Amino acid sequence: MSTDAPAPRRRRGRPSREDAGEGPGARERILAAARGEFAERGYDKASIRAIARRADVDPALVHHYFGPKEQVFEAALEVDFAPAMELPEVIFGGASTGGGGGAGSGVDEGAGERLTRYMLGVWESALTREPLLAVVRSAVNNEAAAAIFRRVVVRNVLRRVTPRLAGPDAELRAELAVAQLVGVAMLRYVVKVEPLASAGVEEIVARVAPVVQRHLAGA
Amino acid sequence: MSTDAPAPRRRRGRPSREDAGEGPGARERILAAARGEFAERGYDKASIRAIARRADVDPALVHHYFGPKEQVFEAALEVDFAPAMELPEVIFGGASTGGGGGAGSGVDEGAGERLTRYMLGVWESALTREPLLAVVRSAVNNEAAAAIFRRVVVRNVLRRVTPRLAGPDAELRAELAVAQLVGVAMLRYVVKVEPLASAGVEEIVARVAPVVQRHLAGA
Numbered sequence: 001m002s003t004d005a006p007a008p009r010r011r012r013g014r015p016s017r018e019d020a021g022e023g024p025g026a027r028e029r030i031l032a033a034a035r036g037e038f039a040e041r042g043y044d045k046a047s048i049r050a051i052a053r054r055a056d057v058d059p060a061l062v063h064h065y066f067g068p069k070e071q072v073f074e075a076a077l078e079v080d081f082a083p084a085m086e087l088p089e090v091i092f093g094g095a096s097t098g099g100g101g102g103a104g105s106g107v108d109e110g111a112g113e114r115l116t117r118y119m120l121g122v123w124e125s126a127l128t129r130e131p132l133l134a135v136v137r138s139a140v141n142n143e144a145a146a147a148i149f150r151r152v153v154v155r156n157v158l159r160r161v162t163p164r165l166a167g168p169d170a171e172l173r174a175e176l177a178v179a180q181l182v183g184v185a186m187l188r189y190v191v192k193v194e195p196l197a198s199a200g201v202e203e204i205v206a207r208v209a210p211v212v213q214r215h216l217a218g219a
Numbered sequence: 220m221s222t223d224a225p226a227p228r229r230r231r232g233r234p235s236r237e238d239a240g241e242g243p244g245a246r247e248r249i250l251a252a253a254r255g256e257f258a259e260r261g262y263d264k265a266s267i268r269a270i271a272r273r274a275d276v277d278p279a280l281v282h283h284y285f286g287p288k289e290q291v292f293e294a295a296l297e298v299d300f301a302p303a304m305e306l307p308e309v310i311f312g313g314a315s316t317g318g319g320g321g322a323g324s325g326v327d328e329g330a331g332e333r334l335t336r337y338m339l340g341v342w343e344s345a346l347t348r349e350p351l352l353a354v355v356r357s358a359v360n361n362e363a364a365a366a367i368f369r370r371v372v373v374r375n376v377l378r379r380v381t382p383r384l385a386g387p388d389a390e391l392r393a394e395l396a397v398a399q400l401v402g403v404a405m406l407r408y409v410v411k412v413e414p415l416a417s418a419g420v421e422e423i424v425a426r427v428a429p430v431v432q433r434h435l436a437g438a
Binding site: 042136137139140141146147149150153154158169171172173175176178179180181182183184186187190191192193194195196199203204207208210211214215 | 261355356358359360365366368369372373377388390391392394395397398399400401402403405406409410411412413414415418422423426427429430433434
């Protein structure tokens with residue numbers, strides 16, 4: 001029974017890893033805290049200090065794992081934006097493996113519909129919609145957040161999609177396809193204008209998929 | 220020389236109209252102050268008190284002219300959104316007067332291009348872009364602001380456009396046309412993703428106008 005053993009002496013200099021809150025899962029805890037903080041308060045108002053408090057760690061540990069606020073945001077965004085990582089498979093991974101088809105356009109004739117359905121699916125579920133909305137809010141409110149968002153989109157989506165599209169202006173066309181879907185999301189889920197806000201998914205797919213296909217395949 | 224005449228006694232009860240800052244142009248001054256306040260601080264953080272301070276009037280006068288904050292925002296939005304009031308003429312006022320044409324679709328074959336050029340023009344100029352961006356920010360950040368935005372769009376644009384479009388789902392189609400343009404604006408002017416952000420207007424018109432036309436005219 002060493003109840004009167006001397007307490008460990010740790011108050012010199014930087015906090016020990018244990019005092020700092022490090023331990024199993026500290027990195028994941030910080031990341032979850034960062035996502036919550038950015039979602040609730042937006043990029044502008046979020047702070048490393050508040051993230052550390054939520055994760056119950058020392059602010060220095062947040063910096064140790066992720067760097068400054070911009071990089072914490074980028075790491076959080078990568079998680080919130082995870083559904084977008086699947087876009088290349090959604091676009092190119094049609095029924096027929098091996099890609100191709102569709103008159104040398106690089107996409108088969110079902111790509112526009114798959115992409116439209118996938119994006120609507122992500123926005124229809126509150127679980128995936130809310131983090132996305134938080135990202136949109138931060139990007140609209142803050143130039144630095146917009147730049148990080150842009151970098152993540154380019155790295156994780158555009159760079160993996162556009163080289164596989166055939167025809168001229170493939171990058172521009174991919175972005176215009178996404179623009180149609182982003183606009184639908186803004187009007188349907190953010191502004192909530194009728195009848196778009198209450199239209200059935202099939203109704204929207206019927207009108208939007210051909211347009212998305214047109215952009216992807218080239219006119 | 221009545222320098223020692225008694226000062227006017229006005230401190231009883233409500234401030235006089237003059238003390239409140241009323242006078243020629245007070246309403247316009249308040250409206251300009253409101254637009255500035257909402258643009259700079261967003262719907263959430265803007266306050267009647269701050270608007271009154273900017274306009275150099277009594278807060279009661281702001282309420283007298285416009286009502287509560289939601290209604291001040293709506294009045295400011297109507298001004299910032301003025302370019303959108305012209306959309307019906309842009310869509311239907313083509314070269315050939317009398318409307319019609321285009322196989323009974325309600326729009327002539329140039330409508331999609333005119334609408335695309337007009338929207339890009341509004342966003343290309345900082346003078347018209349900045350107020351619009353401020354509105355988008357407020358709508359994205361705040362549900363009440365989004366509801367007011369929606370009401371203004373429906374009243375001033377959709378209700379004047381969709382009854383003149385032929386074919387089924389005219390309202391939905393009008394919104395999908397706008398969605399394509401809203402998405403382009405978001406990616407080009409807010410997220411600034413390349414190559415869309417630096418593409419020439421003609422390049423964008425060439426790819427987007429046919430899609431907008433398709434929505435307006437019905438497939």
